[in-house]
Amino acid sequence: MVSQEISNQEKQKRARSKxxxxxxxxxxxxxxxxxxxxxxxxxxTWVLPLMWSPAVAGLIxxxxxxxxxxxxxxxxxxxxxxxxxxAIPLIYWLVIYAVIWIFGWGEFVGFSDxxxxxxLAISGILISIFLALGEEIGWRGVLVPxxxxxxxxxxxxxxSGAIWGLWxxxxxxxxxxxxxxxxxxxxxxxxxxxxxxxxxxxxxRLRSGSVWPAVLFHAVHxxxxxxxxxxxxxxxxxxxxxxxxxxxxxxxxxxxxxLIFWTRRAAVEGDxxxxxxxxxxxxxx
Numbered sequence: 001m002v003s004q005e006i007s008n009q010e011k012q013k014r015a016r017s018k019x020x021x022x023x024x025x026x027x028x029x030x031x032x033x034x035x036x037x038x039x040x041x042x043x044x045t046w047v048l049p050l051m052w053s054p055a056v057a058g059l060i061x062x063x064x065x066x067x068x069x070x071x072x073x074x075x076x077x078x079x080x081x082x083x084x085x086x087a088i089p090l091i092y093w094l095v096i097y098a099v100i101w102i103f104g105w106g107e108f109v110g111f112s113d114x115x116x117x118x119x120l121a122i123s124g125i126l127i128s129i130f131l132a133l134g135e136e137i138g139w140r141g142v143l144v145p146x147x148x149x150x151x152x153x154x155x156x157x158x159x160s161g162a163i164w165g166l167w168x169x170x171x172x173x174x175x176x177x178x179x180x181x182x183x184x185x186x187x188x189x190x191x192x193x194x195x196x197x198x199x200x201x202x203x204x205r206l207r208s209g210s211v212w213p214a215v216l217f218h219a220v221h222x223x224x225x226x227x228x229x230x231x232x233x234x235x236x237x238x239x240x241x242x243x244x245x246x247x248x249x250x251x252x253x254x255x256x257x258x259l260i261f262w263t264r265r266a267a268v269e270g271d272x273x274x275x276x277x278x279x280x281x282x283x284x285x
Contacts, residue, residue: 011149012149012150014065015149016146016150018061018062018064018065018142018146019061019143019146019147021061021065022061022138022142022143022146023143025056025057025061026053026054026057026138026163028057029053030050030053030054030167033049033050033053034050034170037176038170038174041176042176043171043176047131048134051131051132051134052135053134054134054136054137054139054167055133055134055135055138055141057138057142058072058137058141058142058143059137059142061142062142071141071142071145071146072211073140073145073205073208073210073212074210075210076210077208077212077213078208081213082213082216084204085204085212085213085215085216085217086216088200088257089217089220089221089224092250093224093225093229094229096229096243096247096249096250096253097229097232097233097243100233100239100242100243100249101233104236105236106233106234106235106238106239106242106243107233107234108232108233108234109232109234110232111232124223124226124227125219125220125223128219128220129216129219131219131222132214132215132219132222133215135218136211136214136215136218137211139163139201139214140201140202140204140205140211140214141205141211143160143163144160144205145205145206147159147160148202148206148268152265153202153203153206153269154265156206157199157203157258157261157262158195160202161194161195161196161197161198161199161202162191164194164198165190165194165195165198172187172246173187179240179244179245179246179247181240181246181247186246189247189248189250189251190245190246190250190251192254192255193251193253193254194254195254196253196254196257196258197217197221197253197254199257199258199262200217200257200260200261201213201214201217202261203265203268204217207268225244230243230244
């Protein structure tokens with residue numbers, strides 16, 4: 001019994017060390033590309049290595065402490081979690097922009113060519129999957145499961161969401177990745193929204209044992225807002241305050257997602273988050 005407690009303490013200590021190393025490496029790697037992006041005032045050249053900085057940092061942390069990258073959650077997991085990951089962003093973006101169109105806060109201009117739109121969406125999702133994988137290997141593949149080994153689900157969700165949100169701040173405050181509204185308003189809405197989304201993604205990662213629901217979610221979320229709903233909307237002065245990733249719509253969505261998945265935290269706490277039991281528990285989910 002004593003040896004079991006020591007073993008668990010050692011695993012918790014190792015998980016904590018992995019998280020610390022991971023965060024330090026993400027900060028170092030990302031700062032290089034943030035500097036290059038801000039200096040050039042362009043996202044095009046350096047956005048790929050920036051979005052893969054969390055993955056590189058996470059894989060290094062795993063190799064240093066585990067001598068393996070198996071802990072990322074490479075297996076597919078149950079299809080229902082993959083479907084949910086892809087469907088949820090479609091639902092909330094449709095609701096947000098339907099409200100915008102109905103109340104006249106933005107004008108629906110439609111899609112002139114559905115074939116072109118379909119091709120654009122498919123190609124956009126494929127590209128986004130590759131880009132999202134770079135982030136999700138780090139955030140949900142490494143950060144979330146290791147946080148869950150030494151803290152509660154609530155703190156795992158909030159801490160991972162806060163770190164994920166802060167990682168975006170340099171581009172928001174420099175307006176290279178932002179809307180045409182007050183920066184404080186954007187940071188507030190974005191932060192609330194991303195912590196809610198992070199709560200859902202942490203739940204999916206721990207429940208399914210797979211990183212892929214988060215990857216699909218991230219890819220579909222980005223593609224829909226960048227290539228579909230914004231293109232279908234003629235903005236008024238109020239549109240950016242409601243839509244985009246920096247409006248009240250996503251913030252309210254984040255609150256709803258937080259409440260839904262936080263109230264279901266029992267499914268991923270207890271034995272499932274105990275050191276060494278996360279993966280085996282996910283197999284039976």
